[in-house]
Amino acid sequence: MSVIRNIFIRFSKQIETSDHQKDSSLNTHYYKATFNQVFHSVEELFRQDADCRIVTVSKDHGEIAVEINKPIPCFLIVTVVSVRGMETAVDFNISSEKFSPIGLYPILRKRLISYYEKMNKLHTLVRIGKSS
Template identity: 30%
Template sequence: MAIRESIDKFFNNHSETKDKHWDKQLQTRYFKTTKDRAFKIVEAYFKSKPGCEIIAISDEHGEISCNLKLRKKVFITATIIMVKPFRTAVDFSVTTESVLPFDLGYSHKLIPKLYADLKKEMTLVD
């Protein structure tokens, strides 16, 4: 990890996952399931989460947007895409809402927690 990336990690209020992310924790996770099943699991997860309010659901685009109020208020967009039969990608985009322009790594730390919770419901593909 370069110094610039370390600084960006803490002095930023937005984090998102992608296939080739410099941080292994923020790389896209693939699950052994269909898009519809993964979509229902992610939707049910957010509905069951205390302090979570689902803002928008787009089944045709595979996106779920919600506001989550834990220690801080965060806006989360989950994108679910089936890339192959029984290989579905789940990506997150997390933005922390605060008076400061940075969140000291809060959004960066939240994404691995979301993946860990989803891993309990779906089988992870290596």
């Protein structure tokens, strides 16, 4: 049964990070920083990426929408939420309409992990996923 599930996942064209992901690398990341600090860092991260174009920024909703051109065209929504005064969560939702005979999931997953790695260099990581 899990082999069939893995095949379906491999061909998934959408990934959303959350506290409830089975893949721990795709769990929500929490940073020791204010909402404004993290939101600014996320916005700058995508402004400086030549493969990305910010479509909309809604600080009131804590969301940034981004079009990504390479390696495959996809659309990303970043959500930044203040959990406590100095703890802010970051989640990603990435999707693509492109088809790949080997499946898009590995490519999309790798991209999300790279964004978290970049954020980990900018802010102190408090935890990954929901606290126990």
